[in-house]
Amino acid sequence: MPTIALLGTGLLGEAIGQRLLQQGLSLRVWNRTPARCNSLLEAGATAIGDLNGAAHGCDAVITVLRDGAVTAEVVQALGPLQGTTVIPMGTMGVGESRALATQTAEQGGDYLEAPVLGSKPQALNGTLLVMAGGSDAVFARHQGLLKHLAETPQRVGPVGSGAATKIALNQLIASLTHSFSLSLRLIQQAGVPVETFMEILRPSALYAPTFDKKLQRMLDGEYSDPNFSTALLRKDLLLFLSEAADQGLKADGLQGVAALLERASDTELDAQDYCALHELTQ
Ligand SMILES: NC(=O)c1ccc[n+]([C@@H]2O[C@H](COP(=O)([O-])OP(=O)(O)OC[C@H]3O[C@@H](n4cnc5c(N)ncnc54)[C@H](OP(=O)(O)O)[C@@H]3O)[C@@H](O)[C@H]2O)c1
Numbered sequence: 001m002p003t004i005a006l007l008g009t010g011l012l013g014e015a016i017g018q019r020l021l022q023q024g025l026s027l028r029v030w031n032r033t034p035a036r037c038n039s040l041l042e043a044g045a046t047a048i049g050d051l052n053g054a055a056h057g058c059d060a061v062i063t064v065l066r067d068g069a070v071t072a073e074v075v076q077a078l079g080p081l082q083g084t085t086v087i088p089m090g091t092m093g094v095g096e097s098r099a100l101a102t103q104t105a106e107q108g109g110d111y112l113e114a115p116v117l118g119s120k121p122q123a124l125n126g127t128l129l130v131m132a133g134g135s136d137a138v139f140a141r142h143q144g145l146l147k148h149l150a151e152t153p154q155r156v157g158p159v160g161s162g163a164a165t166k167i168a169l170n171q172l173i174a175s176l177t178h179s180f181s182l183s184l185r186l187i188q189q190a191g192v193p194v195e196t197f198m199e200i201l202r203p204s205a206l207y208a209p210t211f212d213k214k215l216q217r218m219l220d221g222e223y224s225d226p227n228f229s230t231a232l233l234r235k236d237l238l239l240f241l242s243e244a245a246d247q248g249l250k251a252d253g254l255q256g257v258a259a260l261l262e263r264a265s266d267t268e269l270d271a272q273d274y275c276a277l278h279e280l281t282q
Helices: 011-022 034-042 068-077 094-106 120-124 136-147 161-189 194-201 209-220 230-246 252-262 274-281
Strands: 003-007 026-030 060-063 085-088 129-133 154-157
Touching (some): 003 011, 026 034, 060 068, 094 161, 129 136, 154 161, 161 194, 161 252, 161 274, 209 274, 230 252, 252 274
Parallel strands (some): 003 060, 129 154
16 A cells, blocks of 8 residues: 655645545655644644654645645655655646646656545535646546545646646635525525525526535524635635636636625635635625
């Protein structure tokens, strides 16, 4: 069984680690805040004390860190990579991922970006959607590892294409949540029963399953125990807007959603589930 170093044991990283351990892999773990490794250590992982040299003897280094800048910094701290593959699963920009691939090569390692759609429950039961970017050969070498986390890991193209795919999907999370929140508020203000609205919406072409997934939380104003935080959704929307600008897209309509999400900065909404965006539409 391969030996994996897992760097970043936050909400998603911890769940990925639990899944890899449950699948019988040998796991070494590191997190900036060491206490967030405790549940994985109790489940059989070993702790990485010093990042420098920590990739030695590992088949792959999986990172699940906040963003591209943090990932580059933590990978740099590993020092020589001696043929190990760095597999970032956190969400970062296209340019950031390409730069990290170059950095990884300079450190002597291979690179396969592998951002994911899905959250803690999907990580725990191995049903994440993995959109990998990298060479065919590196993807083939690590397909078995990715299959512990995703039923059908996909290679979407060269480095950068996985990052672009992930950012494109997360733009939909922000836009759909925002759209649904506005419509929900309007029908409530108009005195239309929510269930009547949902009965019309569900069989229509406008329906998205995320609406029902978040409906109760929005109605209750209950955003605790997040699977994905408001702060990270804002980060990903800003990544999309930056990429869209680079590509010359007219993303003005999306700027409003980003401005709305900015209002969550430094408030309690930031650490809560991203559908707390609903609090910003009233
Ligand atoms: N949650 C999801 O459903 C989901 C789904 C798909 C993709 N993602 C992506 O996966 C990544 C992790 O998300 P998450 O939900 O697990 O977030 P999280 O719980 O906030 O974890 C963030 C991780 O990044 C680390 N970190 C942040 N700043 C750091 C720094 N300056 N130096 C070193 N480490 C730092 C944190 O360490 P500390 O514990 O010390 O703060 C933690 O390990 C993000 O890129 C996110 O967009 C998340």
